[in-house]
Amino acid sequence: MTTDVGQSPAATSATRDSSTVSQTIPVSARDDYAIAIDDLGVRYNLRFNRKTTVRQSFANVVLRRPPEQFWALRNVSLRLAHGESLAVIGPNGAGKSTFLQVLAGIMRPSEGFVDVRGQVSGLLGLGLGFDADLSGVENILLGGAFLGFDDARVRELVPQIVEFADLGQFIDAPIKTYSSGMRARLGFSIATAVDPDILLLDEVLAAGDANFRTKSKARVIELVSGAKAVVLVTHDMEWVREYCNRAILLEKGRVILEGRPDEVTELHLQRQAEEAERRRARAAQKGLDPLVAK
């Protein structure tokens, strides 16, 4: 077996990164887990964002503005054993995607400890790394190289990937001539061409037309049953209850509840209903104010 594929760069970096925070492993080495998370925190420094300029930064230094910080995740602890399937649910901006990014090794934890054992495959977006001017086959090679798959194996898998994506003769045409559905199909086929030990899914099940959705759902179920552990971010509560044996509810970066899927989804729906109610009440109040002033 090729080492390129077996050695997941994602898992390595997650471990290496976390070890800058904590050098020792706080669990017994015999603990048989797939994912261990202890007191994980991810902090964003709002001083730097996608709009920061030299001019602004200079102004910040001159005016001695303190750096603004924001915790996308805080105090998250979790053990995921082999064979478990975890659903991460919560409202928008709760830190669900950040959570997956940390597990995938994309994001470095600001505090705490993360250990991910095994080859990680993340479906955090479809068609990442595609080059619009390259053909389908060339993009399979490029996408595979970005994912860190061994090149010879990717070349072997090309026929299967092409067949699964159902692209027909388009496979030699540049990707820019593809419809968005075709692109999503190809992205899905590349990302799922390899059976991972640990599968991370971020709501990518809605790829392509109804026909392909059925096919991709079947493939995801196959991966879920084959993987040693699955972490899934979704808004589809049906899916959570059907395919996960555990769930956590995140809100504003904190774990609200961790437990059985039915309990957690119930609490989530309940809190969402309450939140909607509060918002309606506030809106009504605002609508009333001018009348009261009169």
Add this chain to the structure above:
Amino acid sequence: MLPFSAMLHSEAQAPRRVVPAGSSSLSLLRQAITDVVSRRRLIRYLVQADMKKRGSDTFLGNLWWILDPLLQMLVYVIFIYAIGRKTSNDYPLFIFAALLPWKWFIAAINDATTSVIRQGNLIKGIAFPKLVLPVATATAGTVGFLWGMVPLGGLMLIYHDRISLMLLWIPVIAGVQYVFTLAGAVFVSAANVFFRDLGNAITHLLRLWWFLSPGLFSLAALSEIDFVKHHPIILTIASLNPFATLFAAYRNVIYGTPDGVGKPLPPDLTALAGLLLGSLVFLALTVIFFKRVEPNFAKVL
């Protein structure tokens, strides 16, 4: 049964990977080398994609690679003529020997500026060594320089008395320039993530750098100016410019001595070796900087 039965599967239980902190500069440097070596296939694909794109995008395609430096040379020759400076007949070759490597440098730096930020979604979606991005961009830039050999060959046919075996030194000089360019590319690609207006600043900085570099003139001509004679420090500073060394080297082998009288001669190897050493140190520093800020890319992009 779905078609993916022959999957890549790591049979062996993945070992515990508790690697030492690895934030010392030396280990960052070692990681960077591993990044590039282990992902050389990815770099190759990225370079090939880049080449393919440039050739196919425009009507004239690859012909632009040939026309572009010639047209720019023409602009400078007309400009110098218009302001009434006396030039020799071989002034076009004099300029061209500096223009060609300079165009390579600015194209590589400009492309590298956006090499990381334009892959924002990718960086937030897949864990991969980001260092491959500026490395691939800088490497793809050499293609423009290679194409530039075509118009250079054409010019050399006009000034055929300058054709000599010294031209074989060009790859060596270009190699030194590549190391220097790579270091710059790695730096700007990372810095631009945090300061988005860096691209604008760099454009103007590069333009200033070109006019301060002995591209349209030679250091020998500079030393003739009275003001410079009285302030020799200017000449010292000017000769510390990496492109003073590079342009002089290219000119030696393509054009001959700066006064245009002598035949082409080997480059100043001591100066080149010094520049290579300095560039390697510069490269190590920028790579360490890159690796230090790399974990923050996903948060900022």
